[in-house]
Amino acid sequence: MKPELTLHERTLKLTRYPVRKNETLQAWDAADEYLINHTQEMELDPKRPILIMNDSFGALSCWFSQNCKVTSVTDSFITKKGSIANLEANQLPHVKIVDCLADLPDNPQLVLLKLPKNNRLLTWQLQQLCNLLPKDCKVIGAAKAKDIHTSTLKLFEKFLGETKTSLAVKKARLVFCEPDSALAKPLPAPQQWDVPEHNLTMTNHANVFSSDSLDIGARLLLDNIPQDGKYTEIIDLGCGNGIIGLKAAQLNPHANVTCVDESYMAVASCKANAKLNLETPEQLTAMVANCLEDVQHNSADLILCNPPFHQQAAITDHIAWQMFCDSKQVLKGKGQLIVIGNRHLGYDEKLSRLFGNVSVIAQNNKFVVYQSGK
Ligand SMILES: C[S@@+](CC[C@H](N)C(=O)[O-])C[C@H]1O[C@@H](n2cnc3c(N)ncnc32)[C@H](O)[C@@H]1O
Known part of the structure; x- marks a missing residue:
């Protein structure tokens, strides 16, 4: 090159x-x-x-x-x-x-x-x-x-x-x-839609992933977010509009949730969605970053991730790999990473290589939800 x-x-x-x-x-x-x-x-x-x-x-x-x-x-x-x-x-x-x-x-x-x-x-x-x-x-x-x-x-x-x-x-x-x-016309307002089964209303700026409807992968992950008093620090990695982090915050009201994305429009949408959907919006913090580059090591109990499979115009799995590697460093001992992926992407092989363990916690004909522990 x-x-x-x-x-x-x-x-x-x-x-x-x-x-x-x-x-x-x-x-x-x-x-x-x-x-x-x-x-x-x-x-x-x-x-x-x-x-x-x-x-x-x-x-x-x-x-x-x-x-x-x-x-x-x-x-x-x-x-x-x-x-x-x-x-x-x-x-x-x-x-x-x-x-x-x-x-x-x-x-x-x-x-x-x-x-x-x-x-x-x-x-x-x-x-x-x-x-x-x-x-x-x-x-x-x-x-x-x-x-x-x-x-x-x-x-x-x-x-x-x-x-x-x-x-x-x-x-x-x-x-x-x-x-x-x-x-010239006034700029349009962000797109908004409801997810009644999860009691969420999502607002989306123009460049947010799946900005006009709920992504089918995200739907399966939403149904499999754990609820447990042991989680005090949760991260939604590659948060888009923040739907996964919001659900995690609702299920675990005592936990701090940090949503991370490299898109400014995603992070702006996520902040707006915390105000729209959470009783205590301060429970959720949204930040712009490259994967977990700027997040303290050994600080999170649970990381939830629906990884991207392209960077700009290039189709690549290197961001998913960086997300998994960063997660391993940012998780506390015994912390868990939960990942959703298209079945053909084979994330289980990567997770198993990195964490030494991987299990399937849910699946349908297209997607699989994997879990690895540190
Ligand atoms: C498949 S979407 C998932 C969005 C949302 N979590 C959902 O489930 O609907 C992946 C997200 O990762 C973000 N992303 C891509 N590269 C990233 C990077 N290097 N660091 C952080 N986020 C990134 C994208 O902007 C996108 O919002």
Whole structure:
């Protein structure tokens, strides 16, 4: 795997975050290269902001930070950490990094928008831009050509303005959009739905996992959360909207519950859901982190986890593995990790290798709930 991006006689050394031995995935893609090449001849005002939305590991922030006033907008803590590490490694000036729910700087001259996988997030960001952008601001989207559908372009037309696309280069394509303030509307409220069988009402910002309904895996895990006075510290790892942590808090009212996710929108939703659903919302704390990197070792009695199986666009089980390894360190002696997984993912083999024990506590034709003890 090549860690160096060389374009226009300039080289950046770029790594993904966290850095892994024998990494096989690159920290940038052909859409980043296309954006850099396309903007190379543009005359940019060094004092007027440019917005970089959904950068992966900071390749675009690194490229533009040298000569431009960059604000990077991301829903991902991993992107934030990766961008900071890459800026430092290349001795580049810091850029402002804000989450997707934050106010954006006024009067940007250029928006570089890496298209997110999730159309709900794209819609939200287009509406946010439509409320903000001056008419002369250039908006350039970029993605793999196979991920830009007619429906994607219709979202641009509906929520931001007139839209055209480029030819494909190295299987990537650009999207050009002219902001039209006549299309501006108030930003939509987060999605809300009830789970009456568990007496929960869930509110979800745009980029939250399974934001329009209860995930079928989460449903099986919800039915298998233990209730026991021995649990005083419980963690919901990869919490999304916090549904698992909320149920654990309801079943174990004397326990402190910590919900952890790398998505800012997930953590914001989780905090809102604690207020909506818990008699004592302070029972639940929600934090943005990469797995349990920042959590004290030997501190938790029970960790509940519905792991992700992709990082940004890449399908991978390395996050699940990091979650299991971190859990082992963060659990107290005799603490328990409960994991839900699609049957074909084979988490039992990983858990058994790491903990030396694994048992099945529930299953259906698609999912299995495993338990390992420290
Ligand atoms: C399968 S979803 C589970 C969401 C929720 N717990 C549920 O059951 O509906 C996995 C979650 O892990 C989060 N995630 C992905 N990578 C992470 C990481 N490195 N650290 C913490 N959370 C992460 C995702 O943002 C997502 O919310």
